[in-house]
Every structure is written in structure tokens, then in C-alpha cells.
Amino acid sequence: MEVSSLPLSASQRGKLISAGYTSLSSLCATSSCNLARDLKISENEAADILKVASRRSGLDKIENGGQAIMNGAQTAWDMLHEEESSICITTSCSDLDDILGGGIRCKEVTEIGGVPGIGKTQLGIQLAVNVQIPADYGGLGGKAIYIDTEGSFMVERALQIAEACADDMLEYNSLLWKDSQACEVNIQPRAFLNNMFYFRICTYTEQIAVINYLEKFISEHKDVKVVIIDSITFHFRQDFEDMALRTRLLGGMALKLMNLAKRFNLAVVLLNQVTTKYNEGSFQLTLALGDSWSHASTNRIILYWNGNERHAYIDKSPSMRSASAPYAVTIKGIRNSTSNCKRVKLM
Amino acid sequence: MNPEDLLRHPLPAETPKLTLGCPLLDRLLGGGVPCGTITEIVAESGTGKTQLSLQLLLAAQLPTSRGGLSASSLYLHSEFPLPFRRLHQLSIFYRPHLQHNPLDHVFVEPLHSADHLLDLLPRLDFLVPKFNVKLIVIDSIAALFRGEFENTPLELKRRSSMFFKISSKLRFHARKFGLAVVLTNQVVDVMESSDNLRIGNSAALCSSGRRVCPALGLSWANCVNTRLFMWREEERVGSEDENFGNMQTRRFIRVVFAPHLPDTFCEFVIRREGLFGINR
Structure with a gap:
């Protein structure tokens, strides 16, 4: 599961990747203060990112690895598959x-x-x-x-x-x-x-x-x-x-x-x-x-x-x-x- | 009233039909004039639309075993008063199948304008159950709109809004009481130069050798469920050299559009006993 698929702003995503947080599991293992320090952002912002990540990993468990980022949203790729079938x-x-x-x-x-x-x-x-x-x-x-x-x-x-x-x-x-x-x-x-x-x-x-x-x-x-x-x-x-x-x-x-x-x-x-x-x-x-x-x-x-x-x-x-x-x-x-x-x- | 009350499930087996009093014509219409919808008969004057209307007024009184609705009929006329003598003449042929005098069960009311018709329609709620009416004939719908409206975009818009209002009320009552609603309509000549919009089965309707189309235009065509067209053709019979060769009129009826009927037509004749389809 890639960090790049998270619904975050491009700058946040960029900071995460450059700091080495590429996978969702690496993000889940860290705490908000560690993340704030690594990314040089406020602790609140770090907490928000973690919230998004944890909601995402929770959903992933329920949806069995599906692409549902937010409730009801789909990627165009999935939609194409669905339309074709x-x-x-x-x-x-x-x-x-x-x-x-x-x-x-x-x-x-x-x-x-x-x-x-x-x-x-x-x-x-x-x-x-x-x-x-x-x-x-x-x-x-x-x-x-x-x-x-x-x-x-x-x-x-x-x-x-x-x-x-x-x-x-x-x-x-x-x-x-x-x-x-x-x-x-x-x-x-x-x-x-x-x-x-x-x-x-x-x-x-x-x-x-x-x-x-x-x-x-x-x-x-x-x-x-x-x-x-x-x-x-x-x-x-x-x-x-x-x-x-x-x-x-x-x-x-x-x-x-x-x-x-x-x-x-x-x-x-x-x-x-x-x-x-x-x-x-x-x-x-x-x-x-x-x-x-x-x-x-x-x-x-x-x-x-x-x-x-x-x-x-x-x-x-x-x-x-x-x-x-x-x-x-x-x-x-x-x-x-x-x-x-x-x-x-x-x- | 709840939305779920508007659901009809399971569907009824078949739409009740009113016989035209002739097996051939009934076959053309898949059993007769359907109840609960609007049927329009378009023809130039003198083709037989009033004759067919009169026949329907009487046929509606027949018992259901004979294809009728065992009910009374209401005749609203805007052109000519009810041709009473002719109705009386026709009624003689229906008398043997009925317990009552058929003329007692035909209600007649003149119409003066489209507004008059709109005023009259709410009264159906009272009239229809009281007199057991199952057929309403309006002869003719075109006459209500002749002259009252001018040929400007605004007036035409007002006129078409009136069409939809009348049609909606008629359809409402037709459904509520299971009425057969029959309207007659006139024709207008088609100018060669104008590009004529095709509505229904045939590209061009001809009557008496002229190209015609139903009056009241496109928006009115949306206001009826079934449109029938009656036309006549003059034909010379007898030897050619005689100057006074007899002219014979042949009459035809055709389905222009209908939700349940294919494009078919049938020749008919008008006799003393009424209007009958013929096989030729």
C-alpha cells in the first residue's frame, strides 16, 4: 500500500516520501511527534496525516484491499473495469x-x-x-x-x-x-x-x-x-x-x-x-x-x-x-x- | 393518497375495449376502442367521422357480451348539433339488443370554446358515476381552437399549453373511471412548399386526392394515445365514353399511430345500418 494513494496534499505527500515514509505500514508504526520532527511540520498536521492513514488502513481491512479512499469514491481504473464488466x-x-x-x-x-x-x-x-x-x-x-x-x-x-x-x-x-x-x-x-x-x-x-x-x-x-x-x-x-x-x-x-x-x-x-x-x-x-x-x-x-x-x-x-x-x-x-x-x- | 397506491401490480390481463359494431373494424383496432386512453379520429368533412361517433354512442350501451360497455355515453359537440334523425335511424338496429331505448342513454352537451370544455371537465366527477357514462365523444376538438388563437409564437405557446391541460384532464378521468374517450379532428391542407413534419406511419396522408395533415399540429399529436385517419377517394365507375360516368366514393380508415396496433388499414362503407368495414 503506497503513501502516494492517500488523499493528502501534494506537498505533504512529497515530504512523506522524501522522509522515507513510502508505505502505509511505515506510517502506522510511527507517532505524531516523530512524524512532525521528521517532516518538519506542526504536530497537529502530523496527527491529521496519521488520522487519514489509519482510517485508510482500517478501510483496507474491511474492503479487503479495495481502492476506496473516501466513502464512495473510486479510481478511474476501477470504474473502467466495472464499466467493461x-x-x-x-x-x-x-x-x-x-x-x-x-x-x-x-x-x-x-x-x-x-x-x-x-x-x-x-x-x-x-x-x-x-x-x-x-x-x-x-x-x-x-x-x-x-x-x-x-x-x-x-x-x-x-x-x-x-x-x-x-x-x-x-x-x-x-x-x-x-x-x-x-x-x-x-x-x-x-x-x-x-x-x-x-x-x-x-x-x-x-x-x-x-x-x-x-x-x-x-x-x-x-x-x-x-x-x-x-x-x-x-x-x-x-x-x-x-x-x-x-x-x-x-x-x-x-x-x-x-x-x-x-x-x-x-x-x-x-x-x-x-x-x-x-x-x-x-x-x-x-x-x-x-x-x-x-x-x-x-x-x-x-x-x-x-x-x-x-x-x-x-x-x-x-x-x-x-x-x-x-x-x-x-x-x-x-x-x-x-x-x-x-x-x-x-x- | 400515497405514491404506493399508484402502483398497479399485478397488471390487468387486458385493456377493456369498446366494439365499433363491425368485426372487421374491430379487428383493425385489436378489439375496439380502448378504455382509459384517448383515441382520435382524423378526417376531412364528409368522410364519416360523425357517423362513426354516433355508432360508438350506441355501441357503448351494448352488453359486454356483445362488445359494449353496458353504459351510457356523453356527446360533446362543437361543430354541428347532434344529427338526431340519423342517430334515431341507427338506434333502431341496436334496439333489439337492449332493454331500454338507446336514445335515453345518450347525453348531449354543446361546447362553445376550449375554456368551456375545461370548465365542464370537473363536472365529470359527478356526471360519470351518476349516469354510468363510459364513453365520451368530443366532435370536434379542432373547432374549439379555430379562430380563437392567433398565429404568433406567444399565442401558439398559450394554445399548446391549453392542449396539454385538456388532454391531461381527459386522461385523468379516462383512467379514473375507465372511460373510452374519442375525439374527432379536422384536417388541413399541406402546402407543397413547406417541409412537412412526418408524424406516424405514413409519410403523406391524402384525402380526395389532396395532401392533408391533422389539424392542431405537433404538440396536439402528443396529447392523444391513438390516432386514426379516415380518407376518401373518388373513383370513376362505368364506361369511359359516357360523360356522366358515375363517381363512386371509396372510404378507408388507417392507424396513424397507436401504442398497441401495427400500421394497417381497412376499407369501409356507410350504409343505412351504419359504418362497416369491407374486404376487397
Whole structure:
């Protein structure tokens, strides 16, 4: 254990190393007055350094040599490891998964917006189903919270998508285990529905109340791996005379959701509407809720029509480059766009 | 009220649906008009949206075994008064399936403005349980917003805020009482020069050979759950050399967007007995 990893000022660290205190154990063996003399610093400062060191060595024992310097802090190296090993929620459209780096990430807030009828709700339902794909099939085996503010969640559609997902899993299973005896699996589409916690929200106060309540709910249901809000916008687009209040409420909500995502290692998916923005004499299409809201999410995906094909475009992402990919909404749910498949075959 | 009360778990098996009174049209809509959400019917005048509304007013009274909601219906009109004669004519075909006179269970109220509608909505809390209403038809939503608002950014903002308010209240009541809410909307012509924003399944909607789009624009499109489009096509039938070749009108209905329906369409005809889908 190196002294250089202690949360100390650079000058203190420099003095420690030049005085020969390179390892944590050498620091633990000394007293504050000895340290003050060796480093030519006040005894109080020496005591502080020892306190940091002892807290650190205490933590090390508990965390079994982990890198937790302060409570909750991590090194970038650990985070990279964690990110590389983390599993994404697939969108069931491999082209879309590719540009997203595997799918919708846990610990992040992803915002998805587009015109009515582009497939926002479809994608929402698809993710609520896909999060339940068991670990044996490369999924998370988690549960979903679906917060419906617009009433567009249809049970029969969710069942349809769940059935298609179960079929795909059975097919995968029979490919994997050629022996038909081994593919004894019991995947009930209805079980998918039972693992969705559905909240129907009718006012913005209810929306805020439910988001505040989520923390308690998720700590009781630790297997929840995705929270979908369809849509975050609807109740905030009716007459808010006090726009500053709206910005404050939205900001508070965004912060809560980000914390939930981090703390419980789950994905938060916010569906948003689009609006026209009046800019220098012309109307442009942007995601609703204004500029300050655009900071609320880690990733932003815009869904749009390109001719007769649906496309998804990464507008904002800290790790993926902006790119777009076609997708299709089928009876089975979100899938690869068929015209794209043809193109791939031709090449 | 606690946040945990808003959780519905386990989910209900299926959304209740209101029949359209025709198996083909019901198939198009996956069983009928869903309760608890807002369904919008967009069409140019004379295509049959009021006809379909009238049919729904009666179908809602049918017993659940026949696909109805065994309940009364409320008709709010802003354009024309209720075409009573036509409703009476249609009601004859529903009479045999009902214990009561169907006309006694259709409540009618005129709407004068968007504000009037907003004033009326809180009264639903009282009206709906008292008269066992399960269907609300607003014919038409577009007429409430015609003329009242000017075409300036500020007025348009005020107008769209009104849309969300109305929609939110309607959705609230739809969920609370399990109401089927059906709105009709007009169309506006699309100018060739303007770059038209695509909403829903088809790139361009055409009716009577003209390119049209639903009235009230993008923000209103966010306010409905399901949008259906009805259109007509004029077709010449009979021999070519006759100058007075008969013109026949063909009518179609299509799903523009819906959370639970694929992009499908169906041809329909309007007969004395009502509106029926046909296979061609």
C-alpha cells in the first residue's frame, strides 16, 4: 500500500516520501511527534496525516484491499473495469445496440425522444421486457419499473413483446443445446408482466411523489434494474406560469433519478417528446423541456423518420461517438430494419 | 393518497375495449376502442367521422357480451348539433339488443370554446358515476381552437399549453373511471412548399386526392394515445365514353399511430345500418 494513494496534499505527500515514509505500514508504526520532527511540520498536521492513514488502513481491512479512499469514491481504473464488466440492456435491435455500445447502460440516465408514433413507448416496453432476460442468456435477469404518465402502456402489447422475447430465448436455447432433453426451460410470457411494476401517473405532483418514493421502493426490490418514465414531459407542458419553478422541479427530479441510477446500479430511461423551437425566424425540432433539461441525462437519443425508415441518432453520450442506426417496430417489438438486412446481404 | 397506491401490480390481463359494431373494424383496432386512453379520429368533412361517433354512442350501451360497455355515453359537440334523425335511424338496429331505448342513454352537451370544455371537465366527477357514462365523444376538438388563437409564437405557446391541460384532464378521468374517450379532428391542407413534419406511419396522408395533415399540429399529436385517419377517394365507375360516368366514393380508415396496433388499414362503407368495414 503506497503513501502516494492517500488523499493528502501534494506537498505533504512529497515530504512523506522524501522522509522515507513510502508505505502505509511505515506510517502506522510511527507517532505524531516523530512524524512532525521528521517532516518538519506542526504536530497537529502530523496527527491529521496519521488520522487519514489509519482510517485508510482500517478501510483496507474491511474492503479487503479495495481502492476506496473516501466513502464512495473510486479510481478511474476501477470504474473502467466495472464499466467493461457491466451488462447492458439490449434493445433487441443489434444495429442500435452497436452504436450504443451494447445497449442501454446501467448507472446512467438515458433520454430518448421523438415525434408521436416513432416508437418511444415501443422501445420503453421492449426494455422493460429485455431487462428480464436471465443471465444465462446474456441478460440482467432484473425487474422493471414502468412509470406511465400518458396512458400509452398497453398490457396486450407488452404481452405480445414478451411472447416474442420468450420465443427468441427458446430458439436460442435449442441452438445452444442440440439435445432436446436439455432445453427444458419454462419461460412464461405472463411472468414477464409480473416482473413489471407499473405506476400510472395523472398529475405532475404524483410524478414527483412517485420519483421520491422510488428510493424506498427499490431498496425493498433490489432486483429492479431499469426505471422507465413514459414520458417525463407530458405533465410539465401544461400551463406552468412560473417557468423557474418548472426548471427547479425538473432539476430536482433529474438529480434524484441520477442518484438512483448510481446507487442501485440500474438504468434510468426517460422518454421525451419533441417540440418546435423558434430560432432566428424559423422553427426547428428539438427535445422538449428546454436547454437546462438537456443536462439532466447522461445520454440522449433522438428517434426520427428517414424516408420510410425509423432511425435513432445519438445526440449526446460521454463514451460513444454520435452515430445513427435504422431500426424497425414490428409485431415482435423493436428489431433490425429489414431494408438494412438486405443491404448487409448484398455486400 | 400515497405514491404506493399508484402502483398497479399485478397488471390487468387486458385493456377493456369498446366494439365499433363491425368485426372487421374491430379487428383493425385489436378489439375496439380502448378504455382509459384517448383515441382520435382524423378526417376531412364528409368522410364519416360523425357517423362513426354516433355508432360508438350506441355501441357503448351494448352488453359486454356483445362488445359494449353496458353504459351510457356523453356527446360533446362543437361543430354541428347532434344529427338526431340519423342517430334515431341507427338506434333502431341496436334496439333489439337492449332493454331500454338507446336514445335515453345518450347525453348531449354543446361546447362553445376550449375554456368551456375545461370548465365542464370537473363536472365529470359527478356526471360519470351518476349516469354510468363510459364513453365520451368530443366532435370536434379542432373547432374549439379555430379562430380563437392567433398565429404568433406567444399565442401558439398559450394554445399548446391549453392542449396539454385538456388532454391531461381527459386522461385523468379516462383512467379514473375507465372511460373510452374519442375525439374527432379536422384536417388541413399541406402546402407543397413547406417541409412537412412526418408524424406516424405514413409519410403523406391524402384525402380526395389532396395532401392533408391533422389539424392542431405537433404538440396536439402528443396529447392523444391513438390516432386514426379516415380518407376518401373518388373513383370513376362505368364506361369511359359516357360523360356522366358515375363517381363512386371509396372510404378507408388507417392507424396513424397507436401504442398497441401495427400500421394497417381497412376499407369501409356507410350504409343505412351504419359504418362497416369491407374486404376487397
